[in-house]
Amino acid sequence: xxxxxxxxxxxxxxxxxxxxxxxxxxxxxxxxxxxxxxxxxxxxxxxxxxxxxxxxxxxxxxxxxxxxxxxxxxxxxxxxxxxxxxxxxxxxxxxxxxxx
Amino acid sequence: xxxxxxxxxxxxxxxxxxxxxxxxxxxxxxxxxxxxxxxxxxxxxxxxxxxxxxxxxxxxxxxxxxxxxxxxxxxxxxxxxxxxxxxxxxxxxxxxxxxxxxxxxxxxxxxxxxxxxxxxxxxxxxxxxxxxxxxxxxxxxxxxxxxxxxxxxxxxxxxxx
Numbered sequence: 001x002x003x004x005x006x007x008x009x010x011x012x013x014x015x016x017x018x019x020x021x022x023x024x025x026x027x028x029x030x031x032x033x034x035x036x037x038x039x040x041x042x043x044x045x046x047x048x049x050x051x052x053x054x055x056x057x058x059x060x061x062x063x064x065x066x067x068x069x070x071x072x073x074x075x076x077x078x079x080x081x082x083x084x085x086x087x088x089x090x091x092x093x094x095x096x097x098x099x100x
Numbered sequence: 101x102x103x104x105x106x107x108x109x110x111x112x113x114x115x116x117x118x119x120x121x122x123x124x125x126x127x128x129x130x131x132x133x134x135x136x137x138x139x140x141x142x143x144x145x146x147x148x149x150x151x152x153x154x155x156x157x158x159x160x161x162x163x164x165x166x167x168x169x170x171x172x173x174x175x176x177x178x179x180x181x182x183x184x185x186x187x188x189x190x191x192x193x194x195x196x197x198x199x200x201x202x203x204x205x206x207x208x209x210x211x212x213x214x215x216x217x218x219x220x221x222x223x224x225x226x227x228x229x230x231x232x233x234x235x236x237x238x239x240x241x242x243x244x245x246x247x248x249x250x251x252x253x254x255x256x257x258x259x260x261x
Contacts, residue, residue: 005134005135005138006134008138008142009134009137009138009141012138012141012142012145012146013141016141016145016146016149017141017145051130052130052131052133052134
């Protein structure tokens with residue numbers, strides 16, 4: 001099974017139903033909310049991989065590297081995006097979400 | 101539910117391997133479930149976000165006394181949903197972030213959507229939509245799969261009287 005749909009599912013779940021308004025508000029205040037958001041993404045990704053790929057992937061070093069890169073990149077883009085929207089350099093738009 | 105699960109487990113005492121095999125799915129089934137989950141989450145959540153973005157232009161500069169900017173922002177989505185579903189739709193069936201439409205802001209109509217409605221709703225529900233909401237009292241006739249059927253909807257309080 002291809003990894004893309006599993007990462008896609010984890011991203012969508014972590015960014016929409018599992019991103020509460022308190023996390024969203026917390027992102028404007030500090031980095032704790034980002035850590036929580038990253039943790040939720042990581043947990044959802046683990047569950048998604050365990051459910052749809054079996055536990056073989058979880059024993060692979062490449063999976064952990066890919067997961068770390070995914071979480072790091074996502075949080076980095078999220079932080080930059082929130083910062084740019086806050087200082088009104090960029091409008092809140094769908095294209096930014098798609099880039100993310 | 102948990103009581104039933106515990107009771108069944110206590111009575112049958114299944115082995116872990118047997119329990120695991122009951123819930124195991126083939127790779128093909130797993131792929132289908134994954135695809136369905138991705139499509140569902142993308143349409144319902146990301147799609148909702150996209151609709152709110154698309155309709156944000158419609159509410160620019162609108163000020164309505166007694167309504168917060170957030171309520172007006174949501175109303176844009178209600179109007180779009182109303183355009184898709186038509187005037188006689190059940191307002192409670194339109195979901196938005198945090199629940200259903202409690203203010204009844206969906207109040208738009210467009211002709212020629214009946215065919216689409218029949219594809220979306222069950223015939224019984226469609227008939228109710230054509231008469232009015234199922235929560236309203238009323239009688240009516242509607243065309244369901246080339247048959248005229250009578251539909252009555254009764255307010256729960258009146259049903260027992």
